[in-house]
Amino acid sequence: MDEYIKIRLSELNGYIDRKVHIYGWIEDKRILGNIIFLTIRDGWGKTQITVKREDKSIYNLALATRRQSIVSIYGRVNKYGDTIEVIPHKYYIVSEAEHPLPIDPTGRTPASLPKLIEYRPLSLRIPVVNAIFKLRGLALKLSREYFNEIGCTEINTPKIISTATEGGADLFKVDYFDKDAYLAQSPQLYKEEMVMGLGMVYEIAQYYRAEKSHTRKHLTEFTSVDFEGAYINYEGAMEVLTGYIKYLLERIPREGKEYYEILKYTPPQAPGDIKTIKYSEAIQIIKKEGKEIRWGDDLDSEALSILAERIGGFYYIIDWPWSLKPFYIMRKGDLSESFDLMYNDLELSSGGTREHRYRELKKNIIEKGLNAETFEYHLRHYKYGMPPHAGFGLGLDRLMLILTGRENIREVVLYPRDPETIVP
Ligand code: ATP
Numbered sequence: 001m002d003e004y005i006k007i008r009l010s011e012l013n014g015y016i017d018r019k020v021h022i023y024g025w026i027e028d029k030r031i032l033g034n035i036i037f038l039t040i041r042d043g044w045g046k047t048q049i050t051v052k053r054e055d056k057s058i059y060n061l062a063l064a065t066r067r068q069s070i071v072s073i074y075g076r077v078n079k080y081g082d083t084i085e086v087i088p089h090k091y092y093i094v095s096e097a098e099h100p101l102p103i104d105p106t107g108r109t110p111a112s113l114p115k116l117i118e119y120r121p122l123s124l125r126i127p128v129v130n131a132i133f134k135l136r137g138l139a140l141k142l143s144r145e146y147f148n149e150i151g152c153t154e155i156n157t158p159k160i161i162s163t164a165t166e167g168g169a170d171l172f173k174v175d176y177f178d179k180d181a182y183l184a185q186s187p188q189l190y191k192e193e194m195v196m197g198l199g200m201v202y203e204i205a206q207y208y209r210a211e212k213s214h215t216r217k218h219l220t221e222f223t224s225v226d227f228e229g230a231y232i233n234y235e236g237a238m239e240v241l242t243g244y245i246k247y248l249l250e251r252i253p254r255e256g257k258e259y260y261e262i263l264k265y266t267p268p269q270a271p272g273d274i275k276t277i278k279y280s281e282a283i284q285i286i287k288k289e290g291k292e293i294r295w296g297d298d299l300d301s302e303a304l305s306i307l308a309e310r311i312g313g314f315y316y317i318i319d320w321p322w323s324l325k326p327f328y329i330m331r332k333g334d335l336s337e338s339f340d341l342m343y344n345d346l347e348l349s350s351g352g353t354r355e356h357r358y359r360e361l362k363k364n365i366i367e368k369g370l371n372a373e374t375f376e377y378h379l380r381h382y383k384y385g386m387p388p389h390a391g392f393g394l395g396l397d398r399l400m401l402i403l404t405g406r407e408n409i410r411e412v413v414l415y416p417r418d419p420e421t422i423v424p
């Protein structure tokens, strides 16, 4: 059947009156007297297959094919009015779907989030769920575009590590032959090292935190967009981050238009600029609202909701007490050259100027109560011409909440991992 051209369902428009070969799953089947209308989708587009009773063998096959089965169809593309249909000449059932289905892929009967996750491959056929993950893919593409355009090199750092990169206790231990190893909680020290020769780098990868958090914004495995650049301080890193947020928010509504129509959601407008408040100003604002808080305290969820209420949208909180930040952040007396990027009460990113001086860095490690010796294989590089540098890590899953208008991080991750869930 050489004269049939194999195409995707998104290409039908260009093949009116031509003979095509298409694949897809049957989303819907309507029987109207002597005609069966099948709606089929293939992951790129959809079409209607119109089967007349006169075509007896195809009619009977179509009648017998259960929804969600995969079919292969050879036929002619027909256009009447605004509708495009395929009139089948040959019809094959390629892969059958067993019934009853565990979830309703038309989305008409809503399934619970755990069920959607349990049957993720099938739930990707629900238009809203499909749109979320298409947008996630688009956000990843645009992220790479942005960082490449500004002159970064994409890197891949190890996820199996021998010691804590940040000295935290939140590490998952793994058996590594006769040694203990850990899963990386961030690429922090590795990405910093790479600016020595690559200038500016970025990495998009998964990281692991053994925190027993049960919130809408924490997972034990999450995806981070990391940036690190030489010859800049935290203000330069904030410029890169603001540019990134703008780039995404300008492009994704256009490139993801069809998905936003399905979601019936408009992402926030690209900010002209992102407001900045100092940590000490944030403390004043929170105090004014009657909450007890002292300089040096971390901002808990109550404090962050006050800021969300009083400031809102995207904003930076800068100049945090050094005591609240990790050892690698540049110290300025009791303060640090650091920032968090917030969206309402949600922390999206943390970053700052890094300490690039060997002696100072070693001093900071000791001051944070960590063992400098275990960091030596990182530290030694700082002796051979480490440039001043700055960077940030941004939670991609959290950003997807904003880009898709979802509430729970589990909705934007294919197979979320939390303290209770490692299956499927
Ligand atoms: P939080 O205080 O919200 O737990 P954090 O300050 O511990 O976050 P960082 O170490 O600053 O997190 O990591 C950088 C970014 O990575 C965070 O701003 C966040 O967007 C994301 N991130 C960190 N931990 C998680 C997690 N467990 N699940 C999802 N995203 C996370």
Ligand code: MN
Pocket (backbone or CB within 6 Å): 340, 347, 349, 350
């Ligand atoms: Mn943080």
